[in-house]
Amino acid sequence: MTYERLNERRRDESTYLQRKWSPFLDQNFLQSSAKSYQLYRRTMRENVRRMEPCMTDPEFPENDSSLYYSEKPYRFLTNLQWMRPNEISPNAKVRVDGATTQDIIQGELGDCWFLASLAALAKRQSFLNHVLPLGQDANSPAAAMGYYYVRFWTFGEWTAVIINDMLPTRNGRLVFGQCLDRNEFWVALIEKAFARLYGSYEAIDGGFTLESMEDLTGGLSVQYDLGDDAHPDLFSRMTKAYKNNTLMTCTYRGTKDKRGLISLHAYSVTGAFRIHFRGSIIRLVKIRNPYGDEEWTGDWSDSSELWAEVSLAEKRKIGYRKKNEGVFWMSFEDFKSYFGSIKFCTVGAVSAPGRTWKDRWRVTQTKGFWQRNVGSHRREARDFAFNPQYLLTLLQPDDYDRERDDWSQEGKCDLSFGLMQQDKRHFRSEGRENLYMAIDVYQIDGKPPSKLGPEFFRDRSALVFSSGKYINRREVTLTASLSPGNYVIVPSRFYNKNGGRFLIRIFSENLIEFNQL
Structure with a gap:
């Protein structure tokens, strides 16, 4: 053969x-x-x-x-x-x-x-x-x-x-x-x-770790900025992600004070822990450099004297060991300061012989197509209405735990949306570029029998969530907390001179209804 x-x-x-x-x-x-x-x-x-x-x-x-x-x-x-x-x-x-x-x-x-x-x-x-x-x-x-x-x-x-x-x-x-x-x-x-x-x-x-994590898992990757704009609950999300075996990576932004870090380099985040230190609780992040060496040299590095004040039991609990293998620790504060962003890749439920991991996500997906010279960006309501439209119905809120969840989440549905275009990496040698695209979520009353017209989109009050500016990434994502009800999802691109296929994915806790109008 x-x-x-x-x-x-x-x-x-x-x-x-x-x-x-x-x-x-x-x-x-x-x-x-x-x-x-x-x-x-x-x-x-x-x-x-x-x-x-x-x-x-x-x-x-x-x-x-x-x-x-x-x-x-x-x-x-x-x-x-x-x-x-x-x-x-x-x-x-x-x-x-x-x-x-x-x-x-x-x-x-x-x-x-x-x-x-x-x-x-x-x-x-x-x-x-x-x-x-x-x-x-x-x-x-x-x-x-x-x-x-x-x-x-x-x-x-x-x-x-x-x-x-x-x-x-x-x-x-x-x-x-x-x-x-x-x-x-x-x-x-x-x-x-x-x-x-x-x-x-x-x-x-x-390339982008957001993309490679998806290529290896089929999951949905979401990025969070660090620094002063870091989400207030980010560390809790990291610890939960670690327990749920969610993949995490980060990118060093590059500063004059590198302390062993490599500019514009991607790292793996392999853990997030709280430990007892000097009578209080300190938050630490475990990171690995793909090079296998060149580690962080600041506080909580392998050579840091701070580890001498941590009990052996705490070290064992978090898997600390002093060895030059590219694995190092940082305080959460230093992590936010030195790294520019962190990426999470949620991958749904997985089964394997003898062992089971299960997180709470269900995945709904559908493929569509943008026709050339049809549809437009959201500023042009008349042409925007010609984009593909999808009806999303949320049937019931997510499970709510008063001890675990924030009070604002009660009665809501947490969802993650992904709008992906066909990867142009295959055509790098031909100089092809990605389309600039975005995804928007509109709330509506009832279930329309057909696509919504320009009049609906001229009134922007129905727009409840958007991925924001049009960007030319392989995929744009959006996380939203929505009440049960009906919504219209509109994928669009900024320039309509080129057509192309797209994939919409929605990660949800409960079953949803999702159909093209």
């Missing part, structure tokens, strides 16, 4: 499975993993004897076209050799004693935005095993022949990416993402699959 036929069959068979086993349509996460992966394993078992070891992938060959698309050699990535893991290390394994956050080391590629999310994912093994399924080791016929199956979430569906295990090296060492243990290769394999998904390694150089 040729490489082209293998991927063709994978695409044809997985299309049906992705629809049927979509992880956010109230299906079991393990089922969505197992069904498509079983197809791959059966296909490989049936054909592996007729396949050559580590065949060249025509869509991602072992040459410069898979490294970069620029006219000039990208970052002087020349004279590289493509090698298999067993050529790099005689004891090569996909995982050595499992996969952990501390395994990940960034190489010469500027994909910290992806590796920081991968490090956060490593704390949630059921998700990591969904991206890179277990059973792909030396005992697997496919892996022994040099083939691996990796999965990413793309525009509302899980997409399987099959790769060979030829990896770019220099002098026998990996040049891009890698594991701290030279015998371990799960990081390099996932990174290669991600590069293949988008066409080249250069295509994944630079």
Whole structure:
């Protein structure tokens, strides 16, 4: 079987499975993993004897076209050799004693935005095993022949990416993402699959952790600003997110007083804790640098004398250890001061053998299309009415806990909205850019039988929530606390000369009704 036929069959068979086993349509996460992966394993078992070891992938060959698309050699990535893991290390394994956050080391590629999310994912093994399924080791016929199956979430569906295990090296060492243990290769394999998904390694150089967290989980990412504008309940949200296994990342804004931090660099947030210190309670944040070294050197760093005043029991409770592995601690106040933003990725309910995580989110999603030269931005009510419109009905308020929830949440529904356009990263080499877009929520009485007209949108009093300014990100998000009732959701873009597909997702605690008008 040729490489082209293998991927063709994978695409044809997985299309049906992705629809049927979509992880956010109230299906079991393990089922969505197992069904498509079983197809791959059966296909490989049936054909592996007729396949050559580590065949060249025509869509991602072992040459410069898979490294970069620029006219000039990208970052002087020349004279590289493509090698298999067993050529790099005689004891090569996909995982050595499992996969952990501390395994990940960034190489010469500027994909910290992806590796920081991968490090956060490593704390949630059921998700990591969904991206890179277990059973792909030396005992697997496919892996022994040099083939691996990796999965990413793309525009509302899980997409399987099959790769060979030829990896770019220099002098026998990996040049891009890698594991701290030279015998371990799960990081390099996932990174290669991600590069293949988008066409080249250069295509994944630079990006947003908001996006990579979604690509690895299918969740919805929301960003909160830090500094003086930080939300007053942010630390409580961080502790709750940590307990619910929500992924978190942050970006260092860059100041003159760096204290070991790297400007414009993405980090993983791996915990938020309260500890007893000098007779009071202090809030600490646990952070990891994807480089695997270069840690914070201020208060609560590994070398800080403040740790001497913390009891051994407190240290054990929060998992503190003094070791140069890229993991460090900061006070919450320093964290807000030095970092510019924090990103949360909520991923819904997940099941795995022997263990269950469950948070409270249900997910409703639908795809739509903007026609060229039809519709407009919200300032033009006449044309704005020609945008797609959706009726949202909230049937009942969220559960309310007087001890846990703020009084203002009683009788309300907490929702998160995401409006996503098709990713232009695939077309980086062609210079394509994202559309400027926004999403708005209008409250209405009753259920209209058809789309609302311009008269409704001229009166802006019905607008209850908006994502704000039109921005050219892959996805814009909006969090809102709404009363039960009826609402109209309008996705729009600022310039209508270009059409395009979009995806709307709504995360809610309870079931909702959502239909296009």
